[in-house]
Amino acid sequence: NAGVTQTPKFQVLKTGQSMTLQCAQDMNHEYMSWYRQDPGMGLRLIHYSVGAGITDQGEVPNGYNVSRSTTEDFPLRLLSAAPSQTSVYFCASRRTGGDNQPQHFGDGTRLSIL
Amino acid sequence: GEDVEQSLFLSVREGDSSVINCTYTDSSSTYLYWYKQEPGAGLQLLTYIFSNMDMKQDQRLTVLLNKKDKHLSLRIADTQTGDSAIYFCPPVPRRGSQGNLIFGKGTKLSVKP
DSSP states (O other): OOOEEEEOSEEEEOTTOOEEEEEEESSOOSEEEEEEEETTTEEEEEEEEEETTEEEEOSOOTTEEEOOSSSSBOOEEESSOOGGGOEEEEEEEESSSSSSSOOEEOOOEEEEEO | OOOEEEOSEEEEETTSOEEEEEEESOOOOSEEEEEEEOTTSOEEEEEEEETTOSEEEETTEEEEEETTTTEEEEEESSOOGGGOEEEEOOOEEOTTSSSOEEOOOOEEEEEEO
16 A cells, blocks of 8 residues: 555646646545644644545645545645645545544655746 | 743753643643654654643653642653654633633754764
C-alpha cells in the first residue's frame, strides 16, 4: 500500500497563479482533509471531506477550493496564489469521520509564492 | 474552546530521557494518538493510549495520562539522535464538527550527541 500520496513535493508559484495540489489514498478511507503547517502555528485545517461528493470548510478555507469526486482523490486548488499561502501542505485520511481512528498523512507539498 | 498546549522546544543529550508534556481543555476521544514528524516528512503515528488507561509502555516510549488534571506526557528513554523530530500531542476533537481534530503546535525535540 502506498498510503497517502501527495504531488508535487515542491512548487514555486508567482502571485496570482493558480494550481492544484494532488492527494490520493489507497486505503478506502472515507475521511480526508487538508492542513497547512506554518512555523509557530501548528497544523490548521483548510478543508475536509467525510466521503465522496461531500466537502466542508475547516479553520482557514479562504483562497482554497476542494472537490471529492472519488473516495481516493481529494485535490486542493489555489485559485489565485498569494504570498500568505506560502506554507507546507499536508493531506491526511482516516477510516471514518469519527476521531477514534488514527490519521495517515502524506509527506507534504512545500509551496512558495513569490 | 478546545485546545492542546505543549512546549515548542525541548533539548536533551543523547542517552538522557526526554519528556514531552501536554495539557488539554477537553477531550472525549477513546484513543489518544501521538504523532512524530521527522524533518521534511509528514506526521506518522508514534504510539497511542486508550483513554481508560493511566499508563502505556511501548519499548522506549511511556505514555502517562492524568484525566483528572487533563495532562498527558510522553517519555522517551535513552534518547537517540534519530529521535530528533517534532512530536505532536494527541489531537482533540473539535466540538460540533464531523470529527475534525485540533492539533497542538508540536514540540521540537533536539538531541545533542
